[in-house]
Amino acid sequence: MSEQLTHSASKKAFRKDIPLIDQIPPRKKHILRGLPESELHVEEFLMNIGPQHPSTHGVLRLVVSMEGEVVKSCEPDLGYLHRTFEKISENRTYQQIVPFTDRMDYLGSMNANWGVAAAVEKLASIEVPERAEYIRVIVAELNRIASHLMWMGAFAADIGALTGFVYGFREREMILDMFEEICGSRLTYGYIRVGGVAEDVTPKFIQMVNDFLKILPDRVTDYHDLITGNVIFIERTRGIGAITLDEAISYDITGPMLRACGLPWDLRKEEPYSLYSKFDFNIPAYFNGDCYDRFRVRMDEIMEAAKIVRQALDGLPEGDYKVKKLARNIKPPVGDVYIRQEAPRGEYGVYMESDGSIKPNRVKYRTPSFTNLSILPLAARGWKIADLIAILGSVDIVLGDVDR
Amino acid sequence: METVMSYFMLNPAFYIFAGLAVILAIFMITMPNPVYSAIFLVLTFFCISVIYITLEAEFIAAIQVLVYTGAIMVLFLFVIMLLNLGRDADLVEHSGPMKYISIIVAFAILIQIGLAAKVTVNIGEKGMFPIEKIREIGNTEAIAGLLFSDYLYPFEIASILLLLGMIGAIIISKKRSE
Amino acid sequence: MDVILGLLYVVILFSLVAVQVLILVFMERKVSAWIQSRIGPNRVGPWGLLQTTADIIKLITKENIRNIQSDKVIFFLAPILAFVAPFAGFVTIPVAENLGIQDLNMGAVYVFALGSSMVFSVIWAGYGSNNRYALIGAMRSAAQMISYEIPLVTSVLGVFLIAGTLSMREIVALQESGTWYVIYQPLGFILFLVAATAEANRAPFDLPEAESELVAGFHTEYSGMKFAFFFLAEYTEMLVACSLMTVLFLGGWLIPFVDNSQIPWWIHIFVFIFKVYSMIFLMMWFRWTFPRLRVDHLMQFGWKVLLPFALVNLVVTGAVALWLKS
Numbered sequence: 001m002s003e004q005l006t007h008s009a010s011k012k013a014f015r016k017d018i019p020l021i022d023q024i025p026p027r028k029k030h031i032l033r034g035l036p037e038s039e040l041h042v043e044e045f046l047m048n049i050g051p052q053h054p055s056t057h058g059v060l061r062l063v064v065s066m067e068g069e070v071v072k073s074c075e076p077d078l079g080y081l082h083r084t085f086e087k088i089s090e091n092r093t094y095q096q097i098v099p100f101t102d103r104m105d106y107l108g109s110m111n112a113n114w115g116v117a118a119a120v121e122k123l124a125s126i127e128v129p130e131r132a133e134y135i136r137v138i139v140a141e142l143n144r145i146a147s148h149l150m151w152m153g154a155f156a157a158d159i160g161a162l163t164g165f166v167y168g169f170r171e172r173e174m175i176l177d178m179f180e181e182i183c184g185s186r187l188t189y190g191y192i193r194v195g196g197v198a199e200d201v202t203p204k205f206i207q208m209v210n211d212f213l214k215i216l217p218d219r220v221t222d223y224h225d226l227i228t229g230n231v232i233f234i235e236r237t238r239g240i241g242a243i244t245l246d247e248a249i250s251y252d253i254t255g256p257m258l259r260a261c262g263l264p265w266d267l268r269k270e271e272p273y274s275l276y277s278k279f280d281f282n283i284p285a286y287f288n289g290d291c292y293d294r295f296r297v298r299m300d301e302i303m304e305a306a307k308i309v310r311q312a313l314d315g316l317p318e319g320d321y322k323v324k325k326l327a328r329n330i331k332p333p334v335g336d337v338y339i340r341q342e343a344p345r346g347e348y349g350v351y352m353e354s355d356g357s358i359k360p361n362r363v364k365y366r367t368p369s370f371t372n373l374s375i376l377p378l379a380a381r382g383w384k385i386a387d388l389i390a391i392l393g394s395v396d397i398v399l400g401d402v403d404r
Numbered sequence: 405m406e407t408v409m410s411y412f413m414l415n416p417a418f419y420i421f422a423g424l425a426v427i428l429a430i431f432m433i434t435m436p437n438p439v440y441s442a443i444f445l446v447l448t449f450f451c452i453s454v455i456y457i458t459l460e461a462e463f464i465a466a467i468q469v470l471v472y473t474g475a476i477m478v479l480f481l482f483v484i485m486l487l488n489l490g491r492d493a494d495l496v497e498h499s500g501p502m503k504y505i506s507i508i509v510a511f512a513i514l515i516q517i518g519l520a521a522k523v524t525v526n527i528g529e530k531g532m533f534p535i536e537k538i539r540e541i542g543n544t545e546a547i548a549g550l551l552f553s554d555y556l557y558p559f560e561i562a563s564i565l566l567l568l569g570m571i572g573a574i575i576i577s578k579k580r581s582e
Numbered sequence: 583m584d585v586i587l588g589l590l591y592v593v594i595l596f597s598l599v600a601v602q603v604l605i606l607v608f609m610e611r612k613v614s615a616w617i618q619s620r621i622g623p624n625r626v627g628p629w630g631l632l633q634t635t636a637d638i639i640k641l642i643t644k645e646n647i648r649n650i651q652s653d654k655v656i657f658f659l660a661p662i663l664a665f666v667a668p669f670a671g672f673v674t675i676p677v678a679e680n681l682g683i684q685d686l687n688m689g690a691v692y693v694f695a696l697g698s699s700m701v702f703s704v705i706w707a708g709y710g711s712n713n714r715y716a717l718i719g720a721m722r723s724a725a726q727m728i729s730y731e732i733p734l735v736t737s738v739l740g741v742f743l744i745a746g747t748l749s750m751r752e753i754v755a756l757q758e759s760g761t762w763y764v765i766y767q768p769l770g771f772i773l774f775l776v777a778a779t780a781e782a783n784r785a786p787f788d789l790p791e792a793e794s795e796l797v798a799g800f801h802t803e804y805s806g807m808k809f810a811f812f813f814l815a816e817y818t819e820m821l822v823a824c825s826l827m828t829v830l831f832l833g834g835w836l837i838p839f840v841d842n843s844q845i846p847w848w849i850h851i852f853v854f855i856f857k858v859y860s861m862i863f864l865m866m867w868f869r870w871t872f873p874r875l876r877v878d879h880l881m882q883f884g885w886k887v888l889l890p891f892a893l894v895n896l897v898v899t900g901a902v903a904l905w906l907k908s
Contacts, residue, residue: 163618169617235876260806439653470695474731481724485705485708
């Protein structure tokens with residue numbers, strides 16, 4: 001029986017050198033198993049968190065080995081949402097790839113679209129009109145705000161403050177309404193396309209953004225009152241899951257998680273792509289690398305993103321919103337390109353290799369959620385189960401982005 | 405038979421719950437599963453507290469539930485669950501002759517108690533605090549008065565013992581975590 | 583005859599409590615919606631009033647699912663005890679001057695005793711359902727309830743010292759002069775409020791059922807009517823805790839600065855209900871504002887903050903009471 005089990009389990013494993021994690025000991029052999037003569041002895045027991053669990057933000061499975069309430073080790077088991085996007089992308093024309101990226105980081109779809117569009121444009125040397133670039137910056141930063149708001153709500157819910165959850169959604173809803181106004185869709189936009197954007201912005205959209213920017217500072221103050229200053233919240237997050245800058249760099253952590261460790265690394269400042277060198281904004285950074293600092297970094301980033309949106313909206317030039325004449329099937333010259341951008345969750349990279357045909361030869365996405373999740377076993381070790389949930393929440397994973 | 409009935413009519417609630425307590429106690433010791441044993445012990449405690457109520461010692465009844473079921477039995481269950489003894493029937497003992505000896509001793513004690521009880525019941529002597537007096541001064545006050553006057557030293561010694569136990573437990577658990 | 587009367591009382595009490603719980607669940611939804619700037623239930627019946635009824639019907643008709651490896655008897659008993667224990671606590675609570683089922687001369691202690699047996703339902707539910715989330719929830723609950731019972735009881739000892747009685751009715755009668763015990767015992771009141779919230783497993787102390795960590799904690803495996811009983815139990819417990827607060831600290835059915843003997847009994851009932859509901863609103867406000875505590879913070883808070891304060895409160899009250907007497 002056991003031999004059979006091992007056999008079928010080994011079939012499931014993608015790599016043989018990774019030890020199997022499916023082998024959970026028979027039931028009721030956990031917790032404390034009798035009192036040995038000398039002293040109390042605590043036996044570890046395995047607990048599955050997910051794939052169906054309220055706090056794994058999708059279908060992530062964590063195999064947690066616990067000693068009482070303390071997490072001894074935690075192993076993320078991925079792949080429940082794997083949809084072979086890289087392979088699919090290799091079998092589509094360059095313009096057809098864009099809508100698939102919506103389904104990867106579905107909370108930052110605009111940024112995901114943009115990476116692919118920028119990669120194709122660089123590969124095929126397509127010049128994008130300035131108005132289109134402005135619109136891209138506006139929607140991408142709005143999406144960053146939406147993503148961070150959503151994260152704030154989800155994180156608050158992970159900590160147990162359910163009201164924060166709904167508040168986060170309230171303002172995100174306004175942004176979704178704006179996106180619905182310009183592209184008709186509320187989650188999977190496909191708005192930023194190769195050669196520009198799908199539709200021009202409407203005056204109503206600009207009005208909506210203006211209204212939103214007016215109320216946002218008050219609302220963010222509300223969140224700080226509700227969440228940031230709360231004693232229980234600080235107790236639950238300060239110092240929890242702290243990682244050092246060295247660890248973060250060696251694990252290739254990017255985005256707000258890295259900036260919470262003290263390094264204000266942001267591709268919008270370090271390698272200004274698109275129009276970011278034109279705008280005046282700061283990169284917030286804190287130094288403890290714990291959940292609390294990750295929270296503060298993201299909250300500050302909301303305000304910085306709002307600043308960028310304000311400037312981009314004021315400087316929005318007239319002109320075309322997309323390249324007028326673009327071939328139906330783009331055939332870029334042979335070569336490869338790697339584009340990296342600052343998505344809400346960190347560095348989002350797109351590698352594309354062209355063989356001169358209408359389809360890319362090889363596509364690879366470097367998604368921030370996946371790399372950031374890799375530090376979870378390190379960050380969660382030795383913390384309590386409640387902290388594990390908080391740390392997982394603070395990583396800000398999107399399972400579509402992790403599994404692709 | 406008639407005398408039994410007359411005893412019963414004297415205080416039916418007492419006999420019902422006393423009988424129930426005995427039956428539940430038997431269940432408690434015969435259950436192979438320690439979790440069930442704990443449940444029956446809890447029920448036994450409830451019956452005993454009802455007996456206290458029939459004696460109009462309501463305070464003791466409440467304390468019985470508060471301390472024995474609410475605190476001590478919770479810890480029992482806690483330990484049983486922690487040691488994972490439930491359902492595994494690890495506790496079944498196979499101790500041949502000891503079994504019969506203990507049965508004999510148990511019956512001897514039962515007979516002794518029965519004889520002693522018979523004597524006391526027949527004499528029917530009233531103690532220092534009959535029901536009439538309790539009704540007058542209230543049973544909480546009566547207990548408090550006794551505890552803090554006549555039995556002050558035993559009371560304090562008991563609390564010091566408990567404190568010692570507590571400190572000992574803390575030291576043991578500290579040692580483990582180090 | 584007594585038995586029939588007793589049963590009648592139980593039936594009346596049960597229907598009253600059930601109706602209260604229906605109202606409370608609706609209130610919780612509307613309060614949470616109001617705090618979260620939502621609308622809340624508004625489809626079933628006028629203003630969504632029948633939403634809870636619809637939910638109860640759903641729960642009754644739902645299939646009762648039982649994990650095949652769970653312990654049948656314990657699994658079945660847990661939700662019953664969960665409801666019965668707080669429900670029985672109503673017996674001694676006086677709603678108006680002569681309205682209340684039974685005035686026991688140690689009424690408050692009786693309610694605490696029942697509250698302490700509540701913990702069994704949680705432990706049994708956790709143990710019986712043979713689920714690791716449930717088991718952890720049960721463990722947490724056992725630790726939490728034992729830890730918070732001590733400050734809970736200690737915080738009201740001050741009231742008993744001042745009143746000199748344990749009978750609920752007498753305690754209310756002693757507050758007749760207009761000075762509620764909350765004025766004498768502000769610290770005791772706050773401690774009691776916090777400890778009672780923890781004892782009722784309400785947020786921010788809802789660790790046994792922390793949904794972001796333990797899915798649903800001890801009642802993860804429960805569905806249908808059994809789940810409904812846990813639901814009912816939580817609100818019943820809240821009702822009992824808030825009624826106790828009202829009686830012990832807020833003068834029960836009394837209206838301050840008014841000659842209460844002139845006021846008809848039915849107004850007293852409304853006053854009592856109003857006070858209870860205000861306290862319940864406070865508890866709901868907690869729930870929808872605060873994040874959840876972590877398990878070790880909870881223990882530290884109970885033992886290192888609540889208990890010392892409760893003891894100080896007790897000692898100071900006792901000293902002052904002695905000083906006033908002499």
